[in-house]
Amino acid sequence: MAEMIKKTVYPRIGFLGNPSDGFRGKTIGFPFRNFAAEVILWPSESLKFILNADDQDEFASVFELYRVTQSSGYYGGVRLMKAAITVFVRFCQTKKIRLHRRNFTLEYRSTIPLQRGLAGSSAIITGTIKALIEFYYLAQNLFPPAILASIVLEAETRELGIAAGLQDRVVQAYNRPVFMDFSKEAFDKNDGLFGSYKPFSAKLLPAMGLVWNQTMSESGKIHSDIKSRFEKGDKEVILAMEKFAEFAGEGMKALNEKNFQKVCKLINANFDLRRRLYGDKVVGRENIEMVETVRSLGAAAKFPGSGGSVVFVAKEDKIDRIVLELSKREYQSERIII
Numbered sequence: 001m002a003e004m005i006k007k008t009v010y011p012r013i014g015f016l017g018n019p020s021d022g023f024r025g026k027t028i029g030f031p032f033r034n035f036a037a038e039v040i041l042w043p044s045e046s047l048k049f050i051l052n053a054d055d056q057d058e059f060a061s062v063f064e065l066y067r068v069t070q071s072s073g074y075y076g077g078v079r080l081m082k083a084a085i086t087v088f089v090r091f092c093q094t095k096k097i098r099l100h101r102r103n104f105t106l107e108y109r110s111t112i113p114l115q116r117g118l119a120g121s122s123a124i125i126t127g128t129i130k131a132l133i134e135f136y137y138l139a140q141n142l143f144p145p146a147i148l149a150s151i152v153l154e155a156e157t158r159e160l161g162i163a164a165g166l167q168d169r170v171v172q173a174y175n176r177p178v179f180m181d182f183s184k185e186a187f188d189k190n191d192g193l194f195g196s197y198k199p200f201s202a203k204l205l206p207a208m209g210l211v212w213n214q215t216m217s218e219s220g221k222i223h224s225d226i227k228s229r230f231e232k233g234d235k236e237v238i239l240a241m242e243k244f245a246e247f248a249g250e251g252m253k254a255l256n257e258k259n260f261q262k263v264c265k266l267i268n269a270n271f272d273l274r275r276r277l278y279g280d281k282v283v284g285r286e287n288i289e290m291v292e293t294v295r296s297l298g299a300a301a302k303f304p305g306s307g308g309s310v311v312f313v314a315k316e317d318k319i320d321r322i323v324l325e326l327s328k329r330e331y332q333s334e335r336i337i338i
Helices: 062-072 078-094 120-135 145-159 167-174 184-189 226-231 235-256 260-278 285-296 316-328
Strands: 005-009 012-016 026-031 037-044 103-110 178-181 196-199 208-212 300-302 309-313 332-335
Touching: 005 120, 012 167, 012 235, 012 260, 012 309, 026 167, 026 235, 037 120, 078 103, 078 120, 078 145, 103 120, 120 145, 120 167, 145 167, 167 178, 167 196, 178 235, 208 285, 208 316, 226 235, 235 260, 260 285, 260 300, 260 309, 285 300, 285 309, 285 316, 316 332
Parallel strands: none
Antiparallel strands: 005 037, 012 026, 026 178, 037 103, 178 196, 208 309, 208 332, 300 309
């Protein structure tokens, strides 16, 4: 019988090109190790889930409930693990992969800041599916990174109705920096199953930091009406998504050439275009203030996801000073560990 299985999955930074990953665009993303989600699985007589603090349904008072919802939101990770199991079983049935009948218990732990646009949900789902693959003794070549990412996306969109771009689980499936092409042409080359994904060395990335505020961002809702406008052929949205994709392509070239100034210019342009397209109300006053604060300290800045946190790029010798200054201003900030 299988022993205890542990799978660790890291959050991701959308470096350039987002949010075009949900609009047939291109992005650059990478995992980072400041935080992690860990899924633990062990054999048991029945299928069970261990509740995390974020899944609690019993409180000492309404004040404790208020504190928990403000710090952790309303949704825990058990629903994510249930969705992961559902899509895993469906995939195996579709591919006629036989699964043994033994049961297990699942538990998760996560230090990834919730609803800060860092792909904490997909990390738990990805970790669960990786644990299931090992528990059922399945060959890794049945679940190459591109396929694994597609299964995780199905759990979020089809099973849970989460509004999700495409890049999060791609980065987590590969567990390294990736240039991602989600264009129709790229999908057509892969029978419509996934785009074109090109991993690259983390050594190409510049020094970076992360800053986030005390208020969570509803990253699943931040996209506003842009999706419907895109599907209706709105020229402003289509042109903007094409421009985001260009940022990713230009950014990959700049990284390869070690053109730091160009990378910073693209980082800033990515956020500025997003702000113009979505509007200040959707982007959020606190998020805008966070970007402007970081820029005032001499760094380039943008969203790593949909809001609630900001990734910033600066010269190596400036990162720690900027992190310290942001902490003095009552933000939470860390140097990014890749």
